[in-house]
Amino acid sequence: MRTRKAGTALAAAVALAAVALPAAPAAADAPIEFATTVNGDAADVYAPAPGDIKADLPVALLLQGANVDKSNYAAYARAVAGYGFVVVVPNHQRVIFGQPGLYAEEAQAAWTVTWMKQEDARTGSPLKGKIDTGSLVLLGHSFGGAAGLTLTTGACVAPFCDTPTTKPAELKGGAFYGTNNLPPGGSVNPPVANTVPVALIQGTADGRATPAAAEGTYNAIQTPPKMLVSVTGANHYGITDTQAPAGALPDPSPQTVTQETSIKASARWSAMYLRTILGDVWSGVWLWGVGDAVDSSVTVQYVK
Template sequence: MSLARTLAAGAVAAALAVTVLPAAPAAAREDAPIAFATTVNGDPADVYAPAPSDIRADLPVALLLQGANVSRSAYADYARAVAGYGFVVVVPDHHRVIFGQSGLFAEEAQASWTVAWARDEDARAASPLKNRIDTGSLVLLGHSFGGAAALTLTTGACAPPFCGTPTAKPAELKGAALFGTTNTPPGGAGNPPVANTVPVALVQGTADGMAAPAAAEGTYDAIQAPPKMLVSVTGANHYGITDVQNPAGAAPDPSAQTVSQETSIKASARWSAMFLRTVLGDVWSGVWLWGVGDAVDPSVTVRYVR
């Protein structure tokens, strides 16, 4: 970073009284954040949201598309962290068969199913989220296979194996922040163009031994429409957003993580949430994202095009 940019970032930070990394706004509330089980188009799902005392209404919905054979329960800490920034985070378990193998495999159609769920939940009399959901705003979180499904959906394309049930990209989709995600084809021969129609951030562990950092760089370069961002989390591996390393049932990462799970989860959630809040129009999140965050957060390095 140039000296001029460093000084400018410092001035903005001082003006906004930003002296520490942003914390999830709901964390200091006296009552507990919301967490409950539901179903989305028949899939069991967990939901996380800010505490009932949080004054924010019209909470956008963030659908987390799971990695291959990674249970929804493995994302509890990450989902809670993102929810604390003002989202309703929905984490389904989606079972289907691909290439003759039955397992947990995300697909593009889950986005439209989640839009329908949000409308119903916002109107449900007994829901802790009644009249609090912004039913017109959907954003995507994704991990590995689920991130690839989300990335494909941002283009509006139906591409097997990520498109099990053909479906249109929902009009409510506003952006995506995806962890451990590349579009590198088998054999690693380049990255095809990503004709995204909504903003995309890639959050990538520098120690990822399954989705290589170089492949993430190539995917970032292939994303055609700004704003876009690549956030590299120092020392995180492929399971930097799961509650534990190498969750049961998932293929293990041969590369060890060199930072704590808490550090990688918080950093990944922070940057994902701030990117998504920015693309949803939150001005102060944008000030932090574009002008302050990379100057005050030592756990990441950042590239972006606005």
């Protein structure tokens, strides 16, 4: 395991070598954004500007937090898309424990694989011929992150799975914010028998999904590579556009950094982790050897 606090002396040396925080390139034309449906669910799609697309783009499915409308993830989805992804953010309505609402489920991954293959072939699509139809990754927030984490094990577990589902062969990994597998009222994280790489992005001020629960989940993840990125001062809503998404339970713990700071840091580490597991060499150099030294907004643990 490697644990290193950002902002060490190594940061200065790296800075002298002109290594900086990776960011989305400045676009000469407007990024691609449009509305669609995924298995009947209304969804928003975010992708880089056409002039910035140099190769087929992997798809990142963002599984929403409980009762957090898809519109609340616009800034985060745009930021991740800028690193070279098609980000798909559905609103998935269903009933759990007798309560109707927006609740992500595991089956959305397979539905998104179907969507991305159809969209890549659809006449008139701004993404026609631009999607890597063999590569799906997951993003997730809170309840949605837990659904994604469960799917990485291939298990069908209530309330994240209504009927038995199969982990798509196209699924390559996931990066989940404010996510843990600690049972309600429990004190021990059960093992996470993941079959694809997993990263956890965790706000240090999260009062709903605590840093301790995330640490326990990280330790329970059985198969590396794995990573835990702690975003200093961020709370449970560090990746949403506002601190008070309508319909969602509030976080009693206030965030002590700006929303822009927490969104950018969370998107940066999610995207660079996912790019690395998809085989991008430069992203891997930054992720494993440089990132935690130059990014003062986070603390990083990993097993490579």
